[in-house]
Amino acid sequence: MLSYYVSKLPDDTVRESLINLNRIKQCLEAHQYDELFICAQKTDEFYNAAVKTALTENDEKFANSAYVFSSYTSLIKEIATYFELLNERKYEESWNSLQDCLSLMRLLFRFAIKKFDLNDLYELLIMYETLYPYSLFISSEYTIKSSHCSICGKSMRSVSCSHRRGELYWGELAVECIDEIESLQAISLVENPADKRLVASVANDRRSKEEKFQLLEAFLSLNIDKLSIADFELPNMSCETERKTPHSEDRLLENTSKNGMDHRKESCIIPIKSIKRVQLYMFDV
C-alpha cells in the first residue's frame, strides 16, 4: 500500500506529503520534536486531499494507501512523543505511547508490502518494550449485545453490515463501536493480551519510579542515541536488580547503617554487545 501511494507521484498531494514526511523524519533524527509536531499537523490535510482525489478517480486502493501513509506519518510522530516522554522520565505514560507506536506498526505491517524502514523501527520499539517491568496483563471477557460499524453505522452483530473489523474501505478503517455490553464475564491475567496497555500491577506498590523502571533508567543513563538498537542480554536477576561491587572495604562500611543492614543503593548494569542506529528511509521526490 505504501508503494502504491508513492507510485501516484507526481500527484501534488503525494509529493508534498512525501516531502513533509522526509522533513518529519529529519526532525526525528535531529531530535527536533517541536518542529516535527508542527509538520505532523499537516497529516490530516494530505490524507483528506488524497481521499478526495481517490473518490474522483474511483480508486479505492489509492484511498486505502492514503490511510496507510497517514498512519506511517503518525507512527513517526508517535515515536517522537515516546522519546519526549522518556526524556521527561514519564515512564508509565511512555508505556502507553510505546503501545500506540506498536499498534500503528502492526497496522502498517498488515497493509504495507514494502517495509521501507519499518522493520528497523519495529526492532527498536521491541527493544524498548523489553526494558519495562511489565509481564502480566489484564484481559476482559464480555458479551456484546449491540454495536455499530464506524463506517456505515449498521449493527456489527449482523451480516447486513458488509464491513469487517480491521479492514480498510475507501480510506477508512472499519471499527466496531460497542454500544451495549450484556455482561462482563471475567477478568483474566494473561501474558499475551490483545492490548498491553492494560498492565496488571500490585496494589500499594511503594517502589519508587527509579526502582520500578530501573532497567529503562539504566539503559537511558548510557546516553545512547534513542534511535539506536542496542544488542544486550537482560541481566538475569530477581527483580531485575544487581548490586554494584563496592570499590573498597571503606565503601562497603560507608553504606552500612548502624543496625548492620546493607542499604547500598541498588543499581542495574546492562552489558551492551553492539549498537546499530536506525537509518530512516528518505523518499526520493
Next chain:
Amino acid sequence: MDKIDFSENMYDLDMYEDAHLTSPEQKNKLDEMSFVVMPASYKDDEKYYSQEAIDFVKYCREEDSTHSISLLDDDDVVSRSLHSIDIWMPIIWVAEKALLPIVVSLVSRYIYEKIKGREGEKTNVDVEFHFKEGKRVRTIHYKGDIKNLEDVLRKKIK
C-alpha cells in the same frame, strides 16, 4: 512442539439437533447451507457466538461465492469477546465431509489475513467443525498454535 488440543467426538443426530437447534428454521439452515456458523455453549444454558463468527461469515461470502454460509440465528446475535491475542473462531457446521477441506482452507486464509503484521507473536486458535456422518454427527475441535492448524486438520480429515 507446541501443545495442541485436538479432540473428536460422535453424537447421535437427533440428540445433536435437540441440543443445538431451537426452531425448524435452524434445522432448514443445516439442511440447505454449505456452512452454518453456530454459537458455543457457555456454562449450562448460555450460548454465544465467538469473537470472529460474524466477520468469518462476511469473509466467506466475499471470498467464496460458490458455497453458502449463514449464522444459525437471525441477525443481531450476541457475541462473546475475549481480549487476548488468540483467535476465537466459531463452531462451523459443514454440510458434508467433502466440504471440510474447503472450509479448513477458508479458516486458514481468514486467520492468516487476521494476524498479518503480528506473525512473530505466538498466537493460538480455537476452532470447531461439526459434520454429519450417516445418522451421527462428528465434531473436531482444534486449539493450538496457528501455524500447525492446516497441517493437523488436513491429516485428520483425509
